[in-house]
Amino acid sequence: MANDVIEALRAAVGAAHCLTGDAIEDRYLHDWMVKTPPGRPLAVVRPADTAQVSAVLRACHAARVPVVPQGGRTGLAGGALPAPDCVVLCLERLDAIEEIDPAAATMTVGAGVPLETIQQAAQGAGFLFPLDLGARGSCRIGGNLSTNAGGNRVLRYGMARDLVLGLEAVLMDGTVLSGMNKMLKNNTGYDLKQLFIGSEGTLGVITRAVLRLFPQPRSRCTALCALTDYDAVVRLLNHVRAGLGPHLAAFELMWPDFYQLVTSSLPALSTPLPHGHGAYVLLESMGTDPQADQARFEAVLGEALMSGVVENVVIAQSEAHVASLWSIRDASGELQRIFWPHAGYDVSIPTGELGGFIQACTRAVKKQWPGARTVFFGHVGDSNIHIGVKVDEEPFPEPDIDRTVYGLVRDWGGSVSAEHGIGVLKRPYLGFSRSAAELAAMRALKAALDPLGLLNPGKVLPEPEG
Ligand SMILES: Cc1cc2nc3c(=O)[nH]c(=O)nc-3n(C[C@H](O)[C@H](O)[C@H](O)COP(=O)(O)OP(=O)(O)OC[C@H]3O[C@@H](n4cnc5c(N)ncnc54)[C@H](O)[C@@H]3O)c2cc1C
Incomplete structure (x- = not known):
């Protein structure tokens, strides 16, 4: 049977683009997040167009062989991991x-x-x-x-x-x-x-x-603000939404634990505002009139400073300065190096309640692991917070930390996945953010479009209970 499918796949995409056995390169076997896949694929196919994709799927459907689509394999939820004896359908040649x-x-x-x-x-x-x-x-x-x-x-x-x-x-x-x-x-x-x-x-x-x-925007105005606490962050968000309107393009929160960690561990980073403030916000506007936009941006932030909404502010004066402010926020990419081992989370909580959630999460983690360290940062203008929890324990208690953090997200009415998806990693927790009726509707959709359950099996939807 397996040989028949392979023959059909070769006919569909050409032998050179149907890889089997040792010809399957390691890169197709894992993604960015999960290095050990649950199984080895039967084949990796690399179709060149829609007609070939359709032919591959038809062949796999006829033979009841599961198919796992892959893009760049940078997903952070394990969604592109091969299932045992599946066909990996790699879309990289549809690159026109x-x-x-x-x-x-x-x-x-x-x-x-x-x-x-x-x-x-x-x-x-x-x-x-x-x-x-x-x-x-x-x-x-x-x-x-x-x-x-x-x-x-x-x-x-x-x-x-x-x-x-x-x-x-x-x-x-x-x-x-x-x-x-x-x-x-x-x-x-x-x-x-x-x-x-x-x-x-x-x-x-x-x-x-x-x-x-x-x-294409013609202006980009960027500032780093220091604030007393999360209430002030929400006041600043409302103030800049009103003052900058649709020009507001980014509103990124860095909690003091994150700001302190990255600016003191990475020598290449500057510390434009001193440690010790209650919150740091990187904000940016984009517009079409460089002079007028900069003047408006400075006026809006000047008002925030005068009224005490922000304690301190640095406004970027050049492209290099913009890049150096963003490099502090983008240092989240270095956490695997400077904050390891840690469990990472990408969750959403309604913006007004995020400050309370951060405190509750810190308390819950420290109660269970008194020596734990946390970092909070994220796209707070979109209700999205990223969390890192570092616990120096062997073996690393990731499942326990998951249950603690996701349990709190459920209790606060949040989302267990803000932007990275469910994949395999968050599958057990989908029901924390979706009702039984919603899960049933999702299963009905899946059954309507893929009644044999062959497309990316074991991803997103948890097994029904009972
Ligand atoms: C350094 C870094 C930073 C990141 N920052 C962000 C961020 O800020 N925001 C964010 O949202 N994500 C972020 N991600 C996560 C990741 O980059 C995104 O999820 C990205 O959209 C995945 O694209 P991909 O091509 O790598 O997909 P893959 O990892 O290959 O696949 C992801 C999922 O999509 C499916 N899939 C892929 N292609 C297709 C297709 N053509 N048809 C049907 N299904 C398909 C796969 O089966 C899998 O379930 C980041 C990742 C890294 C490594």
Whole structure:
């Protein structure tokens, strides 16, 4: 049977792009987060277009072989990990930028185009594609859409799902759903594309997309603020929302534990504001008039300083200064080096309650592990906080820390995954943020589109209880 499928796959994509046995390179066997996959794939296939993707899925469907889609494998929830004896469907050869349409302000792309390539192509055409995240050079747009990626500019431009007008996806039985719509308004029945965005490759395989482009900003104003506490952070958020309006592009919180850790452990970082404040916020506006925008930005922050909402502020005076302020926030990428071993979390809590949650979480962790250290930082303008919990215990008690943190997220009415998805890692906790009725509706959707349960099995949906 396995030989028949392999033959069908070779016929579908060509022998050179159907890898089996020792020819399967190590990179296809794990993702960024999980280095030990649950099983070895039967084959890795690398189709070149939608027709080949459809042929691969048809062959696997006929033979009842599970399929795991892969983009750039930078996911942080283990969603792209191969299942035992599956076929890994790697989308990296669907890497064409098919069209930039200036009138519609759209770009039509294949699912395998790296995010950074899309950003550069948009810039070259005088536009901005605003989705941006640390993995931009390696992640692929199909992966970004499948995980509904967030990143640094959600406050202004929305999540990945807000940046798509049209989508092409292939169902497990090989059916191609091509909805390559370019129109901003199109209320013709169910918005099928949204089913495939954020469902982490469990409902269909994304092959092409029509992306929204935006005017290239001409100004960028950046500041680092020090505040007394989280109440002041919320007051500042409201103040800059009112004062900067749609120009507000980033509002990033760094809790003192994070600011202190990164600025004292990484010699390359400056410490633009002293340690000891109750909270630090990096904020940014983007506009179209450099002089007027800078004046307005400074006036709005001047008011915040005068009224005591912020205690201290540094406003970037050059591109190099902007980069040095952002490098403090981006030092979260160094936590694996300077704050190890730790358990990491990406959760959402309603913005007004985040300060209380941070205190409750710190208390709960320290009660259980008195020597534990925590760091909190994140896209607080989007209700999204990242948490690191370091416990010096052997073996590292990750499952216990998970239960403590996710239990609190449930109690505070939050989301166990703000932007990284569920994959395999958060699957046991999906029910902490979704009701039984919601889980049942998700299972009904899965059964309708993939009745044999072959597409990315073991991801997202927990096993039904009982
Ligand atoms: C340094 C770093 C920084 C990051 N920062 C952020 C951040 O700020 N915000 C954020 O949201 N994420 C972030 N991530 C997580 C990750 O980059 C995103 O989840 C990204 O969108 C995944 O894209 P990928 O191509 O690597 O997908 P993969 O990891 O290959 O796959 C992710 C999921 O999508 C499915 N999939 C992939 N391609 C397709 C397709 N064409 N059709 C159907 N299903 C598919 C896979 O099966 C899997 O379930 C970061 C990761 C790293 C390593």
